[in-house]
Amino acid sequence: MLQSPEPKYSPATAPTNTYTPVKTPVPPMEQATIGRTLVIKGELSGSESIFIDGRVEGTISFPESRLTIGRNGNVAANVNAKELVIMGKVQGNVECADRLDIRSEGALTGDVITQRISVEDGAILKGGVDVRAVEKKVQPQSQVKPPEPPKPEPPKALAATAGSA
DSSP, X not given: OOSOSSOSOOGGGOOOOOOOOXXXXXXXXXXXXXXXXXXXXXXXXXXXXXXXXXXXXEEEEEEEEEEEEOTTOEEEEEEEEEEEXXXXXXXXXXXXXXXXXXXXXXXXXXXEEESEEEEOTTXXXXXXXEEOOOOOOOOOOOSSOOOOXXXXXXXXXXHHHHHHO
8 A cells, every 4th residue: 555544634734824814904995976877966965985977966065085076977066075086077166175186088167276286188177276275283372371581680789789879
């Protein structure tokens, strides 16, 4: 017999799995989607990222999130977002807390207020642009003023002699 009587594989000697999946500290970027056949009229707001590939009329407010207008997206609304990426058409005023990115196939008709702006070749931008500096948060000053350095007093010996003269 050429093989040994002991089995080569036994559950007791099975290799252990030392692989531990890497846990991401932040959940992967999730975003809501408005499909190309959807039409929304009214107010659209939220705190998660959103991708619009349909039609939206009214107001859009995502002040802490990213808003992406897809190639098929058609928006007739005033927009307030942290980040805005335009690949479709937007008609209305735009205010971005961080940045506005108009891609080559995108079009924006309206006034813009943002800190950073990027307009690719072929993109259309009709309206005023106001690029504002990054606002630095001012820490409130405490009511207690720091102690002032003591003012030098004239030596008392000189004051006494000056008074007697």
